[in-house]
Amino acid sequence: MSAAKEGVFGIMDMYLNEFETSLESTGCNQEGHNDATWKMYLERRSIVLAFLRTNLSLHLLKCHQKRIELLKKSSFYIEILPKHLALGGQNHLMLPTAMFQLIDPWRFQRMKKVGTTQTKIQFLLLTDLLEQLERGREELVYYLETCDVVTFLSRWDLIKQRLSNLSELMDSFLDMLVPGKLYVKHRLVPDVRATKVPHIGLVLSTKMPVVFDRKESVAHEDWATLKWFSTSQQSQHEQYELCFRLLEHGMQKERGHCGILTVTSNTCKIQNLLCDRAYKFTIRRAETYSLVYEQWHDSITLKTETNPDQDMDSSLCEPEG
Known part of the structure; x- marks a missing residue:
């Protein structure tokens, strides 16, 4: 949501607060309207306010x-699911990973492309x-801000329909937040093995992003300690790839100072870094x-500390003033 929209919505909220207060403090009906009309007006505006x-x-x-x-x-x-299981069931977690070996690789790769497309469409629909x-x-x-009593009541059927439509939109939005099934047009298991394996269904699942712990990730003279976490439940043997790259190139030999480490925990110590250099x-x-x-x-950028011995050597080499 842009800052401009937040500003507009902030003004709207201020208006709603002021209007609701004015409704509560109103002790008599508006001039020119009978009690029944005024009561209906207040009730229906309260419905809209409550919805907002x-x-x-x-x-x-x-x-x-x-x-x-x-x-x-x-x-x-x-993820693989037998089709007779409900999406909310937990039995699919017990399926052996060997199930992937029974699936035709070409068909599975095609379904992965379908999953990628479905995910991108999900983002577009959610944004819309x-x-x-x-x-x-x-x-x-x-409607609340500009319509007088007569106009508001005359448009009530339209407003009521709008409330219903927005409720349906919200339900669709909430449903769309959860990845769903993938439509499998053909059997994923070759016909030769199909008699021994039940029909297989596929579903998309998500894992929350992995992010660095900014407080615990620090650089020292020639080494750095990195720590990361995710709000998703971590599996016992989940692997991570930690990449590091020197951002500042001095001498030619420094240009290849980078690497990729495979880690099975949520912390790692990288040694043999260059002093007084920025790494990504x-x-x-x-x-x-x-x-x-x-x-x-x-990603995070950290700068290693200066080596005290180097500082001392450089100060000894400085010419006298």
Whole structure:
């Protein structure tokens, strides 16, 4: 959500607060309207206000925007499910990894491409749905702010339909946040083995991004300690790839000062670095056979400390003034 939109929504929230306060403090009906009309007006405006404060609040829209951004930084994988199991069941976690060996490799690679496409479409749909919800909020606030009693009541059927549409949009948005099944047109297991293996279904799953611990990751003279974490549940043998690269090149021999380390824990110590140099470190999960989408990797830049002995040597070599 852009800063401009946040500013607009902030003004809207201020207006809603002021308007709700004015409604509560109103002790008599508006001039020119009978009690029944005024009561109906207050009740229906209260419905819209309640909807804006619960289903379509600024805080909620901001949270949804952050969830989309987090999803775009996440890793997406294909998981195997027997089709007779519900998606919410946990039995699929017990399937042996050997199941992948029964699947036709070419067909599985094709399904990975489908999974990548489906993930990208999911992001586009989520962004579009969120924009529709934001526009819907603006529209409802416009009705509250500009319509008098007669106009508001005359448009109530339209407003009520808009509330219903926005509720459906929100439901669609929430459903879209969770990756779903992949449509399998053909059997993934070759016909030769099909008699012994049940029909296989595929589902997309996500793992939250791996990010560096900025407080615990530090550089020293010629070594650095890196630490990272993820909010996803980590498997016992999950592997990570830690890359490091020298950003400042001095002498020719420094140009190849980089590397990739495979790590099975969430911390690593890199030694034999150059003193007083800036390094860029990047962390990611090691690529697996079932990975279909991963576009973002966290990185951090650290500078090693100066070697005190080098400083002393350089000061001894300085010419006298």
